[in-house]
Amino acid sequence: MFVGNGSDEVLALIFASFFLKERPLLSPDIGYSFYPVYAQTFGVHLVKIPLEDDFSIDPDAYRQPCSGIIIANPNAPTGLLLSLADIRKLASEHSNAVIVIDEAYIDFAQIESGNPEAQVSAVSLINECDNVIVTQTFSKSRSLAGLRVGMAFGSASLIEALTRMKNSFNSYPLDKLAQAGATASVLDTEYFEQTRQQVIDLRTSLTAELTTLGYKVLPSHANFVFARPKDGNASAVASALREQGIIVRHFDKPRIAEYLRITIGTAEQNERLINALKALQVDASVVAE
Numbered sequence: 001m002f003v004g005n006g007s008d009e010v011l012a013l014i015f016a017s018f019f020l021k022e023r024p025l026l027s028p029d030i031g032y033s034f035y036p037v038y039a040q041t042f043g044v045h046l047v048k049i050p051l052e053d054d055f056s057i058d059p060d061a062y063r064q065p066c067s068g069i070i071i072a073n074p075n076a077p078t079g080l081l082l083s084l085a086d087i088r089k090l091a092s093e094h095s096n097a098v099i100v101i102d103e104a105y106i107d108f109a110q111i112e113s114g115n116p117e118a119q120v121s122a123v124s125l126i127n128e129c130d131n132v133i134v135t136q137t138f139s140k141s142r143s144l145a146g147l148r149v150g151m152a153f154g155s156a157s158l159i160e161a162l163t164r165m166k167n168s169f170n171s172y173p174l175d176k177l178a179q180a181g182a183t184a185s186v187l188d189t190e191y192f193e194q195t196r197q198q199v200i201d202l203r204t205s206l207t208a209e210l211t212t213l214g215y216k217v218l219p220s221h222a223n224f225v226f227a228r229p230k231d232g233n234a235s236a237v238a239s240a241l242r243e244q245g246i247i248v249r250h251f252d253k254p255r256i257a258e259y260l261r262i263t264i265g266t267a268e269q270n271e272r273l274i275n276a277l278k279a280l281q282v283d284a285s286v287v288a289e
Helices: 007-018 034-040 084-093 156-169 176-187 189-212 234-243 267-288
Strands: 003-005 025-030 046-049 068-072 097-102 132-136 150-153 226-227 262-263
Touching: 003 007, 003 156, 007 034, 007 097, 007 132, 007 150, 007 156, 034 046, 034 150, 084 097, 150 156, 176 189, 189 226, 189 267, 234 267
Parallel strands: 025 046, 025 068, 068 097, 097 132
Antiparallel strands: 003 150, 132 150, 226 262
16 A cells, blocks of 8 residues: 555656556546646656547457556546456456556445445455556545545555655655544544445435436446536536536537536535526526527
């Protein structure tokens, strides 16, 4: 296990440590926006692999020479989850490459129905796949973004390499406040489970409400949903909501320009959003008439 000052530092050190310059790094064409930044910063050749039409990841599309693969799982901004079987497949087919699974949102992923022993985190694979390294953060499910605590889990050799790289640039550990806060968060399992489950339940209800309004909502395993308005005019919806002080994320990019990334709020915030969207639909129908 490796601990760093936020998962962004951990990811930066991973880019600096593991990806050979003569072979590319593979990543989905729709994913965490900082991967291309890291790649450019550290001189890594990043090749983007297109997601399927339903925004899922096809492991077979990654069958090409590479020095590594990096995937956010659940993915951002789609919220879709790649199975452990598919991650294991990637690791076995690329035994000479480092497979990085960025699990910033993994605590919001739902366990397989009816099987409480089922695993969703790739941390469960690190003992059998010595080329898999998994990153996690305290910023999302533990609501400690300002504390800057991130982790990586992997084989002893990968963690040793990561530690050597960190000590070459910044040998300072987490400050005492971050250590105390992170430790207290890990020990308070009751509060963590309560708030995590609350987000999952609110995500389910928000998805149902949006679907009723005619939105296409991808099956999310994160603390947000990725939704397409019925008319596909996501930009106009985002602008209209912003005028009311409701901020949703719109990406003016190929393939996802018709979608909105909507973070799960409190029950009251979600209700305000839904009421605003209903009002927009009423206004649109009046204008059409």
